Amino acid sequence: MLNAMTLLLLFQLAGEAIVLFFGLPVPGPAIGMALLFASLAWRGSVPVALRETAQNLLQHLSLLFVPAGVGVMLHFQRMADEWLPIIVALIASTFITIAVTAGVLRALTRHDQTHADTEPQP
Amino acid sequence: MNPRISEIWVYLAASPLLGLTLTLLAYQGALLVSKRCHGHPLANPVLIAVTALVALLWLTGTPYRTYFDGAQFVHFLLGPATVALAIPLYAQFKRLVLMAAPLLAALLAGSLTAAFSAVLIGHLLGASDATLLSLAPKSVTTPIAMGIAERIGGLPSLTAVLVILTGILGAVGARSLYRLLKIDDHAVRGFAIGVASHGIGTAQAFQISEQAGAFAALAMGLNGLVTALLLPWLLPPLMRWLS
Numbered sequence: 574m575l576n577a578m579t580l581l582l583l584f585q586l587a588g589e590a591i592v593l594f595f596g597l598p599v600p601g602p603a604i605g606m607a608l609l610f611a612s613l614a615w616r617g618s619v620p621v622a623l624r625e626t627a628q629n630l631l632q633h634l635s636l637l638f639v640p641a642g643v644g645v646m647l648h649f650q651r652m653a654d655e656w657l658p659i660i661v662a663l664i665a666s667t668f669i670t671i672a673v674t675a676g677v678l679r680a681l682t683r684h685d686q687t688h689a690d691t692e693p694q695p
Numbered sequence: 696m697n698p699r700i701s702e703i704w705v706y707l708a709a710s711p712l713l714g715l716t717l718t719l720l721a722y723q724g725a726l727l728v729s730k731r732c733h734g735h736p737l738a739n740p741v742l743i744a745v746t747a748l749v750a751l752l753w754l755t756g757t758p759y760r761t762y763f764d765g766a767q768f769v770h771f772l773l774g775p776a777t778v779a780l781a782i783p784l785y786a787q788f789k790r791l792v793l794m795a796a797p798l799l800a801a802l803l804a805g806s807l808t809a810a811f812s813a814v815l816i817g818h819l820l821g822a823s824d825a826t827l828l829s830l831a832p833k834s835v836t837t838p839i840a841m842g843i844a845e846r847i848g849g850l851p852s853l854t855a856v857l858v859i860l861t862g863i864l865g866a867v868g869a870r871s872l873y874r875l876l877k878i879d880d881h882a883v884r885g886f887a888i889g890v891a892s893h894g895i896g897t898a899q900a901f902q903i904s905e906q907a908g909a910f911a912a913l914a915m916g917l918n919g920l921v922t923a924l925l926l927p928w929l930l931p932p933l934m935r936w937l938s
Contacts, residue, residue, distance in 0.1 A: 602842075
């Protein structure tokens with residue numbers, strides 16, 4: 574657990590360092606994720622402790638959004654002034670995005686249905 | 696309020712312990728409510744916990760900064776949690792390779808639709824530039840979205856709120872939308888909600904099935920990466936064209 578947490582923080586730190594060093598427009602944790610993914614692909618398996626820690630952390634992913642969500646109270650004024658564009662943009666854009674993504678994926682995977690059928694189930 | 700109690704409150708509210716404890720309590724209470732409602736999308740744990748906390752802070756006149764001094768310890772974990780997304784992502788590695796082309800196409804389509812549709816609709820309805828720039832990364836998981844907002848000139852804390860609202864909207868509406876569009880494949884359902892509604896959508900997708908959840912986690916991770924790479928390049932020309 575402790576090792577795994579240290580490892581996650583190390584990858585995040587490496588990500589942040591790379592972003593600063595190269596002046597990338599990408600946030601550090603995203604680079605950390607890509608680095609960890611590459612390491613796992615290179616290693617060929619996930620260490621058990623890392624898998625368990627990640628599971629624990631991701632199981633309560635929703636909890637981690639709460640503090641930022643409470644920040645809504647800082648923006649009551651802006652929300653009051655611009656509630657219509659904000660709400661309509663959020664609702665419409667979210668549903669359009671789900672429909673477009675699902676539509677493209679369904680259209681393309683139906684096309685190679687034969688591939689999908691021979692694919693081993695995990 | 697009895698003067699004694701209010702003195703104790705003032706003392707406790709000034710220490711990080713209270714904000715942290717309240718966050719965990721509110722979330723656990725919200726989980727209980729959500730379970731009571733059999734995981735109904737409207738009984739979203741984040742929505743319930745945030746509403747309860749905002750009401751409490753507002754009633755006690757506690758500023759957000761004071762609360763966040765404690766809650767930042769939970770907030771900080773978003774960084775390592777983002778890194779940890781590499782693990783479910785890797786678990787789907789074989790499927791990912793097999794379905795690479797369709798997934799990539801759907802990812803690009805979804806990622807660009809999410810950002811540009813929000814900015815265009817917001818612009819048509821008269822939102823300010825700061826709001827538009829904060830809206831653009833709304834489908835990406837919070838730590839990445841806040842980073843992007845900072846890069847492109849939005850307000851990171853407003854982005855955080857819009858991200859969470861987007862997550863809740865997707866989680867609440869996806870089931871009906873899929874029924875309407877007759878989309879049954881769990882991989883497709885999971886992937887689309889992960890692209891549009893990041894972590895909160897992913898939590899909802901895990902309630903559909905394990906497979907839907909894995910594809911949602913995959914989509915969330917990939918969309919974070921793709922949006923972080925593309926948006927800082929593609930958004931400025933769009934904003935120039937709109938103004």
